[in-house]
Amino acid sequence: MTDDLTRTIARSVxxxxxxxxxxxxxxxxxxAFLEREIGASPxxxxxxxxxxxxVVLPEPALTASARAALEAVVGAPxxxxxxxxxxxxxxxxxxxxxxxxxxGDGSHAPDxxxxxxxxxxxxxxxxxxxxxxxxLVPFGGGTSVVGGVSALRGRFAAAVTLDLRRLTxxxxxxxxxxxxxxxxxxxxxxxxxxxxxxxxxxxxYPQSHQEATIGGYVATRSAGQASTGYGRVDEMVLGAxxxxxxxxxxxxxxxPASAAGPRLLDLVVGSEGALGVITEATVRVTAxxxxxxxxxxxxxxxxxxxxxxxxxxxxxxxxxxxxxxxxSDPRETQVSLTLAGAIGGRLLSYLRRRGQTDxxxxxxxxxxxxRVRVEQRRLGFASVMRRHGAxxxxxxxxxxxxxxxxxxxxxxxxxxxxxxxxxxLETATTWERLVPTYERVRDALLAQFAAQGTPAVVQxxxxxxxxxxxxxYFTCVARALxxxxxxxxxxxxxxxxxxxxxxxxxxxxxxxxxxHLPWLTAEVGELGVEVLRSVKVTLDPVGVLNPGKLVPPx
Numbered sequence: 045m046t047d048d049l050t051r052t053i054a055r056s057v058x059x060x061x062x063x064x065x066x067x068x069x070x071x072x073x074x075x076a077f078l079e080r081e082i083g084a085s086p087x088x089x090x091x092x093x094x095x096x097x098x099v100v101l102p103e104p105a106l107t108a109s110a111r112a113a114l115e116a117v118v119g120a121p122x123x124x125x126x127x128x129x130x131x132x133x134x135x136x137x138x139x140x141x142x143x144x145x146x147x148g149d150g151s152h153a154p155d156x157x158x159x160x161x162x163x164x165x166x167x168x169x170x171x172x173x174x175x176x177x178x179x180l181v182p183f184g185g186g187t188s189v190v191g192g193v194s195a196l197r198g199r200f201a202a203a204v205t206l207d208l209r210r211l212t213x214x215x216x217x218x219x220x221x222x223x224x225x226x227x228x229x230x231x232x233x234x235x236x237x238x239x240x241x242x243x244x245x246x247x248x249y250p251q252s253h254q255e256a257t258i259g260g261y262v263a264t265r266s267a268g269q270a271s272t273g274y275g276r277v278d279e280m281v282l283g284a285x286x287x288x289x290x291x292x293x294x295x296x297x298x299x300p301a302s303a304a305g306p307r308l309l310d311l312v313v314g315s316e317g318a319l320g321v322i323t324e325a326t327v328r329v330t331a332x333x334x335x336x337x338x339x340x341x342x343x344x345x346x347x348x349x350x351x352x353x354x355x356x357x358x359x360x361x362x363x364x365x366x367x368x369x370x371x372s373d374p375r376e377t378q379v380s381l382t383l384a385g386a387i388g389g390r391l392l393s394y395l396r397r398r399g400q401t402d403x404x405x406x407x408x409x410x411x412x413x414x415r416v417r418v419e420q421r422r423l424g425f426a427s428v429m430r431r432h433g434a435x436x437x438x439x440x441x442x443x444x445x446x447x448x449x450x451x452x453x454x455x456x457x458x459x460x461x462x463x464x465x466x467x468x469l470e471t472a473t474t475w476e477r478l479v480p481t482y483e484r485v486r487d488a489l490l491a492q493f494a495a496q497g498t499p500a501v502v503q504x505x506x507x508x509x510x511x512x513x514x515x516x517y518f519t520c521v522a523r524a525l526x527x528x529x530x531x532x533x534x535x536x537x538x539x540x541x542x543x544x545x546x547x548x549x550x551x552x553x554x555x556x557x558x559x560h561l562p563w564l565t566a567e568v569g570e571l572g573v574e575v576l577r578s579v580k581v582t583l584d585p586v587g588v589l590n591p592g593k594l595v596p597p598x
Contacts, residue, residue: 059093061453090461093146101150105202110176122159133205136188139467154195154205163323167287174289179203182317184257190557198591228259244329247274259322264555265314273367283326284312288583297326317590333411335418340441341434342403352432364424368409374402376503465524473548474513481546488542498522515552
């Protein structure tokens with residue numbers, strides 16, 4: 045084990061998010077808001093996680109022969125079963141994952157963690173696990189919020205987590221074609237650091253950007269905060285290498301487009317480690333922007349905001365639509381401006397004087413090669429906003445959001461210390477169904493929280509815009525019950541039922557994992573599930589790859 049790898053594990057937050065130096069506390073006015081809305085107040089004695097050494101792990105069940113075979117591939121120092129490493133890999137970053145590990149439940153931890161150093165080593169590890177019938181769970185940044193990296197064993201006696209953090213090479217960058225080949229373990233900031241000297245960017249900034257990896261982006265069909273401008277990951281990927289028990293599936297980017305049959309690359313994008321382990325991805329990249337403009341507008345209603353975005357998204361050949369579009373519903377607007385303190389209060393007062401009693405806040409960013417073109421786009425956007433009754437706010441409002449765009453998960457850790465539940469879910473649907481879907485899911489969330497005796501703050505924003513529709517991203521905050529995992533699972537089930545009943549997608553960018561598996565058949569149909577199972581049998585005949593995720597059981 046290299047010194048760098050040991051240090052990386054040592055400084056990771058095993059019971060929370062990201063870099064512990066980035067964590068911050070809630071101000072007093074934020075707690076006053078939560079006490080007023082949901083009856084939650086800061087605890088005099090924090091509900092802190094158990095000590096790392098007190099996390100209870102299952103007894104290792106890996107056979108000596110299987111371990112020897114793994115060590116023969118990657119070397120003995122790269123096969124680890126020490127307590128800290130197993131705890132770090134005992135799940136992702138969903139609310140249930142964090143609650144379990146904070147309370148000392150490491151039941152989802154693997155028996156060992158393997159750290160391969162090349163795509164070839166990954167391929168051989170996959171083959172060893174299939175030969176020895178060991179469950180194999182790929183692990184990138186560990187940021188899954190849908191149970192995607194829990195080391196579930198299924199019918200197998202042991203589980204291995206395959207940590208790809210050593211796969212950080214950049215095999216090729218073609219600045220002429222604007223194409224880059226990246227190994228799967230590169231984290232978001234590392235991807236940008238590799239591309240920047242060439243004047244390029246991937247332009248992919250999910251909230252997990254600082255922790256998530258390129259392999260995780262591809263495996264989950266990720267959408268970044270700027271996907272309206274740069275596109276989702278599935279639009280960026282041109283080729284990939286997938287290690288499977290049946291052999292390596294290598295789909296090279298030979299041309300900008302092809303009519304050579306169905307796009308097999310879509311078997312890799314969104315595969316969640318259940319069909320194979322992504323070791324490399326070839327992606328379309330973009331010129332690094334030389335100019336940025338910001339804007340903030342308030343709409344009189346959610347419906348007005350939706351109509352304004354729809355008009356812009358459906359304009360043929362028009363690039364006025366911002367690269368980042370984030371429109372908060374009245375509740376999220378109220379919460380955001382209230383938590384902003386005195387400045388937010390002044391903005392709310394100003395909007396009331398302009399006739400907006402329940403404003404809907406929009407945050408917008410434009411990026412491009414020239415200041416002139418970026419300003420032209422922004423000015424064209426302003427004329428559409430005014431026609432839909434929007435009121436312009438200082439651009440500094442958008443700047444404040446941009447500075448804190450990656451900080452949300454750290455706030456959740458702080459709330460957990462005070463027994464406050466905070467979690468998110470998302471969906472997407474067509475413009476015609478967008479407002480009805482938003483209302484039905486919001487109402488289902490509120491009703492289920494209320495039924496459990498915990499009134500909640502339920503807020504929502506649109507964060508990804510398309511010609512045919514948009515996404516809806518919900519955030520829920522409530523007092524945690526004695527069993528907060530069961531509390532949230534009931535709420536999530538009610539919301540998922542509501543999503544499916546409207547015909548919306550069960551997940552827009554968080555992937556399927558274990559959380560959405562019960563509703564996948566409703567989205568793709570019984571025959572679609574059979575097709576998915578058939579692909580898995582072909583690539584993973586023993587069924588060792590990420591059991592319990594993506595593919596519904598027969």
